[in-house]
Amino acid sequence: MKNYHISKHPSFFAVGLSYKKAEAEVRGKFSLDVPKIDSIILDAQKQGVEGLLTISTCNRTELFGFAQQPFQLIKLLCDHTQGSIEEFQEVAYVYKNHDAINHLFKVGTGLDSQILGDFEIISQIKQSFSRSKKHGMSNPFLERLCNSVIQASKRIKNETELSTGATSVAFASVKYILHNISDISSKNILLFGTGKIGRNTCENLIKHTNNKHITLINRTKEKAEAIAGKFQLLVKDYGDLQTEIRKTDILVVATGAQLPTISKSLLHTKKPLLILDLSVPKNVADNVLELDNVTLVHLDQLSQITDENLNKRKEYIPKAYDIIEEVKLDFIKWLESRKFAPVINALKAKLMTMKEEELDFHSKKLQDFNQEQAELVSERIIQKITKQVANHLRKSDADTDDSLALIQEVFQLELNSK
Known part of the structure; x- marks a missing residue:
């Protein structure tokens, strides 16, 4: 069986970009949907990349994998997105x-999230690993690493208050609405897009606004109906989008399109309209700001909204790092044993053989x-010695690797092939 470990050739790399340095527009160029992720995995396979994990969310795109050079992974990402190597x-x-x-x-424990303590990324890691496994691009190292990160995430949730209160972008959007719109329960709210962020936003809207005027629109109506049924909301056809925007006070856009789905030409309303764009790449064109009655928030x-909850969560960062170190230590021990054990065991067996030979020789030579x-x-x-x-x-x-060799x-060791 092949050993997968951190070695000089190949090495384990993480390459990516996130909200910390890349604006939403740039992140949008490198965003990946499921078909693109599958294409990258299959392409990586052909190029001899040993194991690959691909993560793409609204605030980051990252590839984790074994390669001779990080450029192999960077080129894979650029070849399958609209972004260039220079960008x-x-x-x-x-x-x-x-x-x-x-x-x-x-990343997996919410410490690198745009909103501290946002644990939604862990489901992305699970899905990414499943896709890699499906295409034969997982290995024992990646599986053990992902499971360790999931374990650390669970422990941080259970043993700290890093995720006290709602912490997601979906909640931040609702909080923005509550702070900036008066008489929210009487306003018409239109949610366009029912992906994960859309669903979470919908749930938070119902929970925190007591609003009965929420309409859902999705390109695939069945998906919108499935969510609407759960919350008893109104669903309209995709063809009704322009008409529904005329009636609405708040438009929440959470689609997964690669190009803007909302632009100035769609908006024919004279009353104030707040648009929240929760999509990466941006799904609302900047030209909507040419209209005096429109406010656009991305x-x-x-994610820059801070509150008492966030400040309280920061107190638990040291404890979260302690948990990570504990879980990571177990992973490193497993990694070392997997890598070194065959050689150490063979060395010990060799030395024991030498010992037996010497003792046998001296027992015959020496009288006492x-x-x-x-x-x-x-x-x-x-x-x-061992x-x-x-x-x-x-x-x-x-x-x-050189030391093991x-x-x-x-010692002229013969390793057990198993």
Whole structure:
């Protein structure tokens, strides 16, 4: 069975961009839908990439995988999106080996989220791993790593208050509405798009506004009806979008389109209209701002809203990092045992054979030879030697592949193929 581990050739990389340096417009160029993710995975397979995890949300796009160079992964991303390598390099980050592992833990536990404590990313990681596994692009390393990140996420939710209160972009949008619109229960609200953010926004609107005038529109009407049925809301056909916008006071856009679905030409209302665009890439064209009665807010602006809840959540960041370190330590131990164990075990067996040969030789040569004491002393020496070797291999600055190869060559070790 092939060993998957962090090694010089290939290395484990994380390449990507996020809200921290990339504006929504740039993130939109690199966003990935499911067909694009599948195409990247299949293309990576052909190029000999060993294991790949692809994450694309409204605030980040990232590839995690084994490659000779990070450029292999960067090129894969650029080949399958509208973004160029030059644009990527301006806002991108690249992490290698243990730094890449650390980054995935931060992302998966909500510590790197646009809104601190937003744990919705963990479902994305689960789905991404499932897609990789489906296409034969997972491996024991990625599976164990994803499971460890999921475990850390669960523990942080259960053992801290990092996610106290609602923390998502969907909730931030509702909070913005509550703070900026008076008499909210009497306003007409139109939700266009019923993906995950759309569904969550819908749920938060009902929970926090006590509004009975919410209409849903989706390109696929059945999806809107499924959500509307749950909350007893009104559903309209996609063809009615322009007419419904005329009636509405608040338009929430949460579609997954690659190009704007709402533009100035669709808006023919004279009353004040608040538009919240929760989509990446942006699904509302900037030309709507040419209309005096329209206010447009994008999710990047919403995510900057801070409150008492957020400040309280910040207190639990150190505890969250402690949990990550605990879970990560277990993962690293597993990784080391998977990588070093065959060589360490073979070395120990070789030394034991040498010991047996020497003891047998000296027992025949020496008249008063103490077999029991010799066994005890030699076994302690073997333990110390194997411990020293293991400690050397665990050093982060050691070239473990070269060291493992040298040990095998010097002691002429035969490793168990299993």
